Structure formats: C-alpha cells, structure tokens
Amino acid sequence: MTVMDPNAPTTHSDPPRIADRNVDDHNADAISDKLCQCEPILVAYCRTTTGNAADARDLVQDVFIRACRKLETLKDHDAFGPWLMGIARMVCKEWIRSTIRRRKHHTAHAIHVANQSHTHPPADPDQHQTHESLRHAMQQLPHDHQLAIHAFYSTDGGITRVCHVLNMSRASAYRLLADARTQLRTLMESQETSS
Amino acid sequence: MNCPEETIWIELSLGTHDTETATALRDHADNCTTCAARKTAADHEHDLLNTWHRTVIAEHQSQQPIDALNGQSMTNIRLADAARTSQPWRQPLTLLAPAACIAIVAFLAFGTSRSIAFADVQKALANAKSVVCRFRANVDANQSDGDLPYSILTISPTHGVRQDHYVDGEKSGTTFTPRIGPIISTTPTDTYVITRQDAADDASPSRPMAWLNDLRTIAANNVSDATDDTIDNQPALRFDVTTLGGTLWVAPDTLLPIRYVTGPKAVHRHARSTIYDQFDWNPNIPDDHFATPNLDDAHHTIQPSFDLDGFIDSLRFFATQTGGTFPASLNCDAVDTEMSKLTDYFGPFTEDGTYKARTQQASMYLGTTCLFFKKLEQTDANPEYHGHNVNTATPDALLMTWKNEDGTRTEVNADLSVTVIDD
Numbered sequence: 001m002t003v004m005d006p007n008a009p010t011t012h013s014d015p016p017r018i019a020d021r022n023v024d025d026h027n028a029d030a031i032s033d034k035l036c037q038c039e040p041i042l043v044a045y046c047r048t049t050t051g052n053a054a055d056a057r058d059l060v061q062d063v064f065i066r067a068c069r070k071l072e073t074l075k076d077h078d079a080f081g082p083w084l085m086g087i088a089r090m091v092c093k094e095w096i097r098s099t100i101r102r103r104k105h106h107t108a109h110a111i112h113v114a115n116q117s118h119t120h121p122p123a124d125p126d127q128h129q130t131h132e133s134l135r136h137a138m139q140q141l142p143h144d145h146q147l148a149i150h151a152f153y154s155t156d157g158g159i160t161r162v163c164h165v166l167n168m169s170r171a172s173a174y175r176l177l178a179d180a181r182t183q184l185r186t187l188m189e190s191q192e193t194s195s
Numbered sequence: 196m197n198c199p200e201e202t203i204w205i206e207l208s209l210g211t212h213d214t215e216t217a218t219a220l221r222d223h224a225d226n227c228t229t230c231a232a233r234k235t236a237a238d239h240e241h242d243l244l245n246t247w248h249r250t251v252i253a254e255h256q257s258q259q260p261i262d263a264l265n266g267q268s269m270t271n272i273r274l275a276d277a278a279r280t281s282q283p284w285r286q287p288l289t290l291l292a293p294a295a296c297i298a299i300v301a302f303l304a305f306g307t308s309r310s311i312a313f314a315d316v317q318k319a320l321a322n323a324k325s326v327v328c329r330f331r332a333n334v335d336a337n338q339s340d341g342d343l344p345y346s347i348l349t350i351s352p353t354h355g356v357r358q359d360h361y362v363d364g365e366k367s368g369t370t371f372t373p374r375i376g377p378i379i380s381t382t383p384t385d386t387y388v389i390t391r392q393d394a395a396d397d398a399s400p401s402r403p404m405a406w407l408n409d410l411r412t413i414a415a416n417n418v419s420d421a422t423d424d425t426i427d428n429q430p431a432l433r434f435d436v437t438t439l440g441g442t443l444w445v446a447p448d449t450l451l452p453i454r455y456v457t458g459p460k461a462v463h464r465h466a467r468s469t470i471y472d473q474f475d476w477n478p479n480i481p482d483d484h485f486a487t488p489n490l491d492d493a494h495h496t497i498q499p500s501f502d503l504d505g506f507i508d509s510l511r512f513f514a515t516q517t518g519g520t521f522p523a524s525l526n527c528d529a530v531d532t533e534m535s536k537l538t539d540y541f542g543p544f545t546e547d548g549t550y551k552a553r554t555q556q557a558s559m560y561l562g563t564t565c566l567f568f569k570k571l572e573q574t575d576a577n578p579e580y581h582g583h584n585v586n587t588a589t590p591d592a593l594l595m596t597w598k599n600e601d602g603t604r605t606e607v608n609a610d611l612s613v614t615v616i617d618d
Contacts, residue, residue, distance in 0.1 A: 040248075040252050043251060043252055043255045044248055044251055044252070047251045047255075053251075053255060056251075056255065057255060060255075068353060130243065131243075131247050134243060134247050135247070149244065153244045154251075154252060158210070159209075174206070174211045178205050178206050178209060181205045181209070181237075181240065185205075185236075185240060
C-alpha cells in the first residue's frame with residue numbers, strides 16, 4: 001500500500017487509460033443521469049420499507065453507492081432498472097434483518113420511540129394515518145408490484161418509466177400495474193376489516 | 196353498455212384506455228350509481244397514491260443539503276460524481292477541468308480578490324473529487340512543526356477517508372473510514388479496531404471529512420469577503436468562515452483550499468486548533484489505497500458503539516464469558532477487578548498478538564459499560580444497577596433501570612431485554 005510523504009508530491013501510479021476499459025465518459029454521464037432519474041422510485045421504495053424519511057434516505061444512499069461500486073458488473077445497460085432495483089431490494093432486506101435483530105433486545109415500544117425521534121409529528125394526523133395504512137399495504141405487495149406502483153406514481157414518466165424500470169413492454173406494464181392496484185385495494189380493505 | 200368489470204375503473208384511473216373507450220366508460224358511470232361508486236373509489240386510490248408519493252419525495256428533497264449556487268441537490272451531485280469516479284480510468288485532467296475553468300474565468304473576469312465570492316470557492320469544492328492533505332489536531336501555536344503528531348488524510352467521494360497517522364515522524368497506524376461500513380484502525384501490532392459507525396453517521400462532526408462537507412454547504416453569505424494574503428510566500432485569498440470558527444486560504448488560480456485553520460473547539464470539541472494544509476487536489480489514488488486488511492478473528496477487536504446497543508452487547512459479552520454473571524459494579528474504578536474475571540477468555544499470554552487483542556477486546560467492552568453508566572450518573576437519570584445479585588438464570592430480574600429525559604423509564608432485565616415504560 002502506498003504511503004504518502006506529506007512533504008513530497010504524491011507519487012501514485014498513472015490510472016489505466018480509457019482504451020483499457022469499455023465504458024467512456026459519455027456512458028458515465030448517461031449512467032449518472034439514470035441513477036438520478038431512478039432516485040424518486042428508490043426513495044418511495046425505501047420509504048415503504050422503513051416508514052421514516054431518515055432511514056429511507058440512508059438506504060437510498062447505500063443503494064447508489066453499491067450501484068456505483070458494482071457498475072462494472074452491469075453487462076446489459078438496458079437492464080439497468082431491474083439491476084438497480086435488485087440492489088435496492090437487497091439493501092432493504094438487510095435493513096429489515098438488522099431491525100429484527102435489534103428488536104431481540106429492544107421492545108417494540110423502544111423501537112417505536114427510536115423511530116419517532118427520526119420524524120416530526122404529522123401536521124395532519126388523519127392523513128398520516130391514511131398514508132401509513134397505504135404504506136403497510138404497499139409493503140406487503142410483491143417486489144415487482146411495488147416497483148410498478150412507485151415507478152408510475154413517483155415520477156412524471158408514468159407508464160414509460162415503469163417499462164424502463166422493469167424492462168417490460170407497455171402492455172405488460174399496464175397489466176402489472178392494474179394487478180398491483182387490485183392487490184393493494186384488497187390489502188387495504190383487509191387492514192380496515194382487521195382494525 | 197353493460198356494467199364493466201370492477202378492475203376496469205382502476206385501469207381508467209391509470210390512463211390505460213384510449214380516449215374513445217375512456218369517454219364511453221365515463222358516460223356509463225354518469226348513469227350508473229354502482230359504477231360511479233367504483234370509479235370514485237378507483238380515483239380516490241389513485242389520488243391517495245399520488246399524494247403519498249409526492250409527500251415522500253418532497254420530504255426527501257427537503258432533507259438534502261442544497262448547493263447554494265445552482266439549487267441542485269448535493270446528493271445528486273455526489274451521485275453523479277460517484278458514477279464518474281467509480282470509473283478510475285477517467286483522466287485527472289478531466290476531473291480538474293470544471294473547477295479550474297470556473298476559477299480561471301472568475302480570475303480573468305474580475306482580477307481582484309474582492310470580486311471572488313465564497314460561492315465560487317464552494318463551486319470549485321463541489322467540482323473537486325478527491326484530495327490528500329495533512330491534518331493536525333489539538334495544535335498549540337507555540338509548538339514547532341517537528342514536534343506535532345499529524346495525519347495524512349486521503350479523501351475520496353466513493354471510498355471515504357483514509358488517515359495515515361504519524362508520531363515523531365514514524366507511522367503509528369492507519370484509520371479507514373469508509374462511506375459505508377465500520378471504521379477500521381490498524382496499529383503497528385496489527386491489532387484491528389472496528390467501530391460500528393455506518394453511512395448514517397456520515398455527516399457527524401466527528402467524521403474525518405465533516406470539515407470539507409461543512410465548507411461545501413455553509414451559507415456563502417456567512418463568510419467574509421476575500422482578502423489578499425500570502426501563505427508560504429505565495430499569494431492566497433483569505434476568507435474568515437466565522438460560523439465554523441475557521442479561516443480558509445485558497446489558491447487564487449484554482450480557488451481550492453491551500454490552508455484551513457479552525458479555532459478552539461470549532462471542529463473537534465477538545466481541540467485547541469486544527470490545521471489542514473499541504474493540499475493536493477484531485478490526485479490519482481490507486482484502488483488499493485483504500486483496501487483494508489483482511490480481518491483475522493484472532494487479531495481484531497470490536498469497539499462497541501457508545502449507545503444502548505453497545506451497552507447491551509457489552510453486558511452480553513461479559514455474561515457469555517463468565518457463565519451468566521454480570522459485572523458486580525459498573526464503576527469505572529472497578530474495571531480491573533471485573534477484567535480479572537475474564538482470564539478464561541484471555542487464555543495464556545502469547546507472542547502472536549492474540550492475547551493482546553483479547554485483553555483489548557475485554558477492556559473495550561467493560562469500558563463501554565462503565566462509561567455508559569457514568570454518563571447516566573452525570574445526568575438526572577438516577578441509574579440503579581443490580582449486577583452483583585442478578586444473573587441470567589433469573590431472566591426476569593431487574594438488572595438496571597434509569598430515568599429518561601422524556602419522563603419514561605428504561606428497564607434492562609437479566610435476559611438483557613430492554614423495556615421503556617411510562618413512569
């Protein structure tokens with residue numbers, strides 16, 4: 001490992017040349033644009049998992065950093081959306097596992113108190129309650145169904161964005177989305193019944 | 196038109212149908228109370244989903260530090276940077292170009308220091324990718340350079356920070372603070388220390404690149420105008436960053452820092468002064484510079500987090516090693532006595548560092564318990580500890596309890612479960 005002498009100029013070796021790699025700056029810009037375009041979808045996905053903005057923000061950041069580190073493993077750039085969402089799924093699963101682990105020696109109340117410290121009290125308690133019910137229902141949807149909902153509603157891209165994120169045709173995307181909405185309704189109705 | 200299936204109203208709210216079909220459906224709903232109710236329900240769900248997503252995105256954006264210059268989320272800047280810098284073949288000249296261009300244009304256009312706003316410096320900082328600099332904390336102005344311990348910081352937006360520590364000119368260790376994951380410190384004896392900090396703590400003032408983030412994000416109107424100065428007989432522009440208690444000198448050509456001095460307690464609570472100098476902006480950093488050593492179980496030590504989780508983990512460690520007992524006292528003066536109960540864990544002395552790593556590990560766990568307890572004692576928490584007569588064989592027995600600031604009380608039982616109750 002190189003040890004730098006602060007009194008001398010750094011002596012790092014030259015970086016590999018562009019010709020040594022397959023991706024150029026144009027692709028780097030395109031990829032960074034894609035990452036930024038996907039941010040709202042990831043925010044919604046992670047927020048559905050965590051229930052609070054602070055943890056969701058951290059998870060989104062984690063997803064992006066992992067994605068940047070693994071960019072070289074992405075062979076098919078058309079599959080960028082599903083690839084990125086796969087990372088998000090993994091990150092969220094890890095978060096759930098670590099939360100469950102923490103609960104082994106925290107009561108639900110302590111976790112609740114900890115979560116409350118992350119968020120401000122809701123301005124509109126009724127809307128907050130409705131949104132929480134919606135979030136719980138979305139949490140129970142299958143991964144692709146959740147993504148279809150988030151891709152459609154969190155960006156201005158509509159169905160086109162769903163197609164890109166899930167790498168599917170327009171007709172398939174509409175079918176998936178309608179199916180997701182139907183399941184969501186069933187889940188929300190069952191929540192209302194049980195409460 | 197017969198009443199369509201219920202799901203068709205969901206499809207309508209999604210905009211699935213062509214204009215003609217959509218109009219026919221709406222006309223039908225206008226004349227059918229059953230379908231009107233279904234359509235209303237579907238539209239309501241659609242609106243609810245729209246509102247939820249808008250709220251969540253707005254909350255997320257409101258939490259992002261914003262680049263004062265162009266209104267772009269700093270996260271987005273970092274993401275784009277990360278995408279680029281994750282490709283190390285990008286030439287350093289290309290990396291430097293935006294910062295250099297801004298600085299040169301500003302310099303040519305105005306020519307005088309008073310025309311340079313701190314916002315220009317922030318723009319140069321936002322465009323800079325990585326930096327190597329020297330860092331000296333707790334500096335006494337009367338000390339000569341040669342006497343001071345120092346660290347060489349290597350800051351990379353994708354990897355995090357590496358600190359190479361030097362004492363009396365000899366390397367004394369290295370600390371890796373990645374963007375994600377635990378901090379790893381290596382010592383000359385190869386005893387590794389891991390702390391449990393993660394990306395969530397990235398903005399913490401104790402993080403080694405917090406000072407740089409502060410300079411990037413501080414409101415530019417809180418910084419003085421530039422004044423002409425010299426550093427090491429070279430021209431420099433000086434800014435007084437009062438809010439951060441520091442003074443920053445930047446190079447007139449690049450507008451990137453060449454020296455940054457913060458006053459007492461400005462950055463590090465216990466520091467007298469902190470000096471960053473010998474900057475090398477956008478150097479080529481080989482990938483392996485941030486490669487951490489492989490952690491060998493026998494040679495690594497876990498430093499528990501200094502919070503309730505770390506406290507519980509520390510008690511669990513003690514109970515595991517002593518057959519279910521807890522420290523009889525959490526008084527810091529009793530650490531040596533409690534350490535003596537862990538001799539089975541240390542094993543016999545070995546030259547290979549295992550013994551040292553284990554004693555260090557035990558010391559860290561016990562240190563965490565007593566410091567956590569001491570912190571509670573120093574507040575109005577009134578902690579009560581019953582470790583001298585409680586063990587894991589009586590899982591429901593109260594091991595420790597204290598009062599929280601919000602009036603609730605925390606109870607830790609012998610099974611190390613934690614309950615927060617209204618007092």
